[in-house]
Amino acid sequence: xxxxxxxxxxxxxxxxxxxxxxxxxxxxxxxxxxxxxxxxxxxxxxxxxxxxxxxxxxxxxxxxxxxxxxxxxxxxxxxxxxxxxxxxxxxxxxxxxxxxxxxxxxxxxxxxxxxxxxxxxxxxxxxxxxxxxxxxxxxxxxxxxxxxxxxxxxxxxxxxxxxxxxxxxxxxxxxxxxxxxxxxxxxxxxxxxxxxxxxxxxxxxxxxxxxxxxxxxxxxxxxxxxxxxxxxxxxxxxxxxxxxxxxxxxxxxxxxxxxxxxxxxxxxxxxxxxxxxxxxxxxxxxxxxxxxxxxxxxxxxxxxxxxxxxxxxxxxxxxxxxxxxxxxxxxxxxxxxxxxxxxxxxxxxxxxxxx
Amino acid sequence: xxxxxxxxxxxxxxxxxxxxxxxxxxxxxxxxxxxxxxxxxxxxxxxxxxxxxxxxxxxxxxxxxxxxxxxxxxxxxxxxxxxxxxxxxxxxxxxxxxxxxxxxxxxxxxxxxxxxxxxxxxxxxxxxxxxxxxxxxxxxxxxxxxxxxxxxxxxxxxxxxxxxxxxxxxxxxxxxxxxxxxxxxxxxxxxxxxxxxxxxxxxxxxxxxxxxxxxxxxxxxxxxxxxxxxxxxxxxxxxxxxxxxxxxxxxxxxxxxxxxxxxxxxxxxxxxxxxxxxxxxxxxxxxxxxxxxxxxxxxxxxxxxxxxxxxxxxxxxxxxxxxxxxxxxxxxxxxxxxxxxxxxxxxxxxxxxxx
DNA sequence: TTGTACGCGTTATCAA
DNA sequence: TTGATAACGCGTACAA
Numbered sequence: 001x002x003x004x005x006x007x008x009x010x011x012x013x014x015x016x017x018x019x020x021x022x023x024x025x026x027x028x029x030x031x032x033x034x035x036x037x038x039x040x041x042x043x044x045x046x047x048x049x050x051x052x053x054x055x056x057x058x059x060x061x062x063x064x065x066x067x068x069x070x071x072x073x074x075x076x077x078x079x080x081x082x083x084x085x086x087x088x089x090x091x092x093x094x095x096x097x098x099x100x101x102x103x104x105x106x107x108x109x110x111x112x113x114x115x116x117x118x119x120x121x122x123x124x125x126x127x128x129x130x131x132x133x134x135x136x137x138x139x140x141x142x143x144x145x146x147x148x149x150x151x152x153x154x155x156x157x158x159x160x161x162x163x164x165x166x167x168x169x170x171x172x173x174x175x176x177x178x179x180x181x182x183x184x185x186x187x188x189x190x191x192x193x194x195x196x197x198x199x200x201x202x203x204x205x206x207x208x209x210x211x212x213x214x215x216x217x218x219x220x221x222x223x224x225x226x227x228x229x230x231x232x233x234x235x236x237x238x239x240x241x242x243x244x245x246x247x248x249x250x251x252x253x254x255x256x257x258x259x260x261x262x263x264x265x266x267x268x269x270x271x272x273x274x275x276x277x278x279x280x281x282x283x284x285x286x287x288x289x290x291x292x293x294x295x296x297x298x299x300x301x302x303x304x305x306x307x308x309x310x311x312x313x314x315x316x317x318x319x320x321x322x323x324x325x326x327x328x329x330x331x332x333x334x335x336x337x338x339x340x341x342x343x344x345x346x347x348x349x350x351x352x353x354x355x
Numbered sequence: 356x357x358x359x360x361x362x363x364x365x366x367x368x369x370x371x372x373x374x375x376x377x378x379x380x381x382x383x384x385x386x387x388x389x390x391x392x393x394x395x396x397x398x399x400x401x402x403x404x405x406x407x408x409x410x411x412x413x414x415x416x417x418x419x420x421x422x423x424x425x426x427x428x429x430x431x432x433x434x435x436x437x438x439x440x441x442x443x444x445x446x447x448x449x450x451x452x453x454x455x456x457x458x459x460x461x462x463x464x465x466x467x468x469x470x471x472x473x474x475x476x477x478x479x480x481x482x483x484x485x486x487x488x489x490x491x492x493x494x495x496x497x498x499x500x501x502x503x504x505x506x507x508x509x510x511x512x513x514x515x516x517x518x519x520x521x522x523x524x525x526x527x528x529x530x531x532x533x534x535x536x537x538x539x540x541x542x543x544x545x546x547x548x549x550x551x552x553x554x555x556x557x558x559x560x561x562x563x564x565x566x567x568x569x570x571x572x573x574x575x576x577x578x579x580x581x582x583x584x585x586x587x588x589x590x591x592x593x594x595x596x597x598x599x600x601x602x603x604x605x606x607x608x609x610x611x612x613x614x615x616x617x618x619x620x621x622x623x624x625x626x627x628x629x630x631x632x633x634x635x636x637x638x639x640x641x642x643x644x645x646x647x648x649x650x651x652x653x654x655x656x657x658x659x660x661x662x663x664x665x666x667x668x669x670x671x672x673x674x675x676x677x678x679x680x681x682x683x684x685x686x687x688x689x690x691x692x693x694x695x696x697x698x699x700x701x702x703x704x705x706x707x708x709x710x
Numbered sequence: 711t712t713g714t715a716c717g718c719g720t721t722a723t724c725a726a
Numbered sequence: 727t728t729g730a731t732a733a734c735g736c737g738t739a740c741a742a
Contacts, residue, residue, distance in 0.1 A: 003681055004429070004680055004681045009428075009429060010429040010430065010735095012734090012735055012736085013735065013736065013737095014735075014736095022712080022713090023712065023713045023714080024713090024735090024736075024737090025712075025713065025714080025736095025737075025738075026711090026712060026713075028736065028737055028738085029737085029738090031488075031513075032487060032489075032737080033487065033513070034737090034738090038711085038712085038738095039711060039712090040711070040712080041711060041712090044711080044712085053681070054681075055681065056679075056680055056681015057681075058431065058488070058492045058493075058514075058679065058681075059488060059492070059735080059736070060421070060734085060735050060736075061417075061432040061490075061491065061492060062416075062417045062418075062419075062420035062421040062424065062734085062735080062736095063417075063421050063718090063734070063735035063736045063737095064417075064489060064735080064736060064737080065417035065718095065736095066415070066417040066418050066421055066717095066718050066719065066720090066734090066735080066736075067717080067718055067735080067736045067737050067738085068489065068718085068736085068737070069417065069718090073364075074359070074364060074365040075365065076413065077416040080471075084451065084454055091447070091450070092446070092447065095446070095471055095473065096439065099439055099473050113470060114470060114471050115468060115469060115470055115471075116435075116450055116469050116470075116471055118450065118454050132387060132388065133386070133413070133414060134387075134419060134423065135416075136416065137413045137414070137416060138413075158386075158388070159413075237648060238648050238649060238651075238652045239648070242652065264648070267649055267652050268652055270652065270654075271651075271652040271654070274654060293592060293593050293594070293619070294593060294622055294649070296593075296626075297593050297597065297622050297623055297625065297626040298654075299625075299626070299629060299654045324411075324413065325359055325411055326358055326359045326408070326409075326410065326411015326412075326413075365719095367718090367719055367720090368719065368720065368721095369719075369720095377728080377729090378728065378729045378730075379719085379720075379721085379729090380720095380721075380722085380723095380728075380729065380730080380731095381727090381728060381729075383720065383721055383722095384721085384722095387721080389721095393727085393728085394727055394728090395727070395728080396727060396728090399727080399728085414719080414720075415718090415719050415720070417718090417719080417720095418718070418719030418720045418721090418734090419719080419720055419721080420720090420734095421718090421719080421720070421733095421734050421735065421736090422719080422720045422721045422722085422733080422734050423720080423721070423734085424734090
């Protein structure tokens with residue numbers, strides 16, 4: 001009898017049963033601590049436990065749940081699907097949101113089990129079981145890349161799904177008005193700060209959200225007849241933002257205003273700007289996308305785009321839950337406003353900003 | 356026939372079957388896009404789809420997997436268990452680690468499905484199914500609070516589990532040498548920086564890891580006969596760290612060195628220190644626990660404790676996987692060294708630090 | 711003290 | 727074109 005480690009197929013309780021010469025019922029009761037109630041002989045208990053360890057037997061969860069959860073409350077398996085390459089702050093927000101929404105009164109009779117599913121950028125088509133309802137009952141998709149979006153448009157997901165931060169006409173979406181955000185960022189830099197050499201800092205992979213911001217920013221610059229440079233970082237991390245800006249300045253690139261369309265990049269950019277002896281906001285005004293908790297603790301506090309009082313994650317999760325319960329048939333597209341939160345990094349008038 | 360929304364019990368395909376007057380097999384094939392292959396009549400297909408939407412029918416994943424995945428490769432359900440109150444950067448590292456370790460050659464015949472399970476601080480005892488192998492085959496426990504640790508010591512988890520960042524004798528653990536970290540932090544502040552008014556900044560809830568650091572720091576201060584003050588923040592967030600330090604200074608508290616045992620708190624503390632006109636490191640030297648990507652981009656770059664080349668998350672995940680496959684019976688306790696990464700925030704000699 | 715038989719909800723196969 | 731039936735792996739009531 002090979003143990004689990006040497007065997008591709010998952011061992012079942014009946015194989016276990018054969019290997020030890022006891023019935024499956026006996027084994028089951030021992031492994032679930034029911035042996036006292038059932039009155040199993042102490043040395044049988046020991047034999048079973050020892051053999052379980054030796055074989056590396058692990059019960060099949062699907063079978064176990066099927067048998068056990070049947071008459072319990074109604075449960076759903078949901079997934080948070082995210083691309084592994086993007087720093088997954090989003091995922092955190094979603095996990096918290098699931099916890100919070102699930103505890104709402106209206107869902108008290110339901111149980112939600114959350115899976116995390118990761119995939120590689122633009123490789124969604126290589127995943128199996130994403131279109132059919134064969135892995136989970138519902139999902140929130142986030143951080144998808146253009147190829148992935150295309151895959152979902154060319155094909156059809158057959159279960160409730162909410163796309164977060166991107167708009168795909170066929171599906172439920174919760175997005176922010178990214179074009180508007182880009183436009184407003186440009187307005188802040190060009191009008192408020194009177195920048196003449198604005199620069200946009202972007203990651204090397206553009207999602208629908210990030211490219212929308214870039215576009216909004218560029219259009220506004222164009223309209224105002226001001227040239228706008230683009231710096232492409234080699235990834236999504238602080239270090240990538242730092243490297244990109246250092247290189248740009250070293251090459252003599254001009255800059256008196258920076259719009260970072262990804263938060264972590266802005267943190268690195270801040271450092272690069274200061275290291276070049278430039279002062280924020282006097283020499284370079286900075287604004288970025290993604291109002292997270294550290295913005296106001298940067299030095300100087302960094303202007304950003306927030307989401308007012310609405311929590312994007314909670315909106316997405318509640319939408320998914322309602323779709324799961326089957327009330328809404330129609331496709332929902334919620335566009336949340338993107339509100340600029342102006343701080344010192346774009347304050348060139350020297351006025352004290354109200355708290 | 357009530358739809359899913361009005362019914363506590365989960366609707367099954369046979370109820371669906373009765374409600375529409377078709378066999379379960381027919382319904383199943385339609386909902387799984389097998390109707391072409393099976394030659395189902397077009398209007399039957401339509402009827403089934405319509406009814407499915409009307410009823411809000413969602414298949415039972417456990418049953419589906421049981422039937423479908425049987426002869427596929429061997430799969431395990433694992434969980435990342437984390438307390439909801441703590442900002443879950445740890446969770447992120449774990450998710451990435453699972454992705455990475457699962458793709459290793461030695462696990463190519465296995466499939467891992469990752470669940471996220473959250474619970475409230477010190478309320479582990481109120482969770483169901485955490486001791487028996489009834490929800491997942493294995494788990495990584497992190498961010499547990501003292502009461503939770505006690506619960507796990509008083510009871511027995513019957514499946515493979517790895518505790519991350521805390522030491523519980525009965526179980527596999529991957530920890531860092533927190534006492535040593537606390538001691539070294541004290542050495543940096545007291546010896547290198549010659550601080551005479553060291554302060555420790557702690558969150559309001561102490562885990563085993565955080566209290567170990569505090570203890571190590573305090574002991575070292577005591578041994579050197581220097582008094583050390585403790586500031587307790589009201590939570591784990593930047594804002595909490597900021598508030599706590601502002602309040603301490605406002606009350607006339609002395610401070611010329613700060614050890615923050617939680618990273619986000621340090622970010623807020625930085626801001627508070629600067630806002631009081633104090634200069635880092637000249638007036639206040641700062642060091643913290645948790646080498647994350649933003650440390651080196653703070654102004655000035657912040658000293659911290661890192662984990663050298665070993666990735667704590669990956670160690671934990673690989674340990675769990677190996678236990679799942681049943682090779683190791685013995686309990687493993689891996690203590691990883693905590694390496695100080697000194698940057699400008701503790702550099703009082705004015706020397707240029709090597710990169 | 712242990713084994714037998716059944717059913718959980720689904721899908722694949724075969725029969726009609 | 728559709729329905730009946732068996733089987734997936736497990737837990738439990740009941741029989742032995």
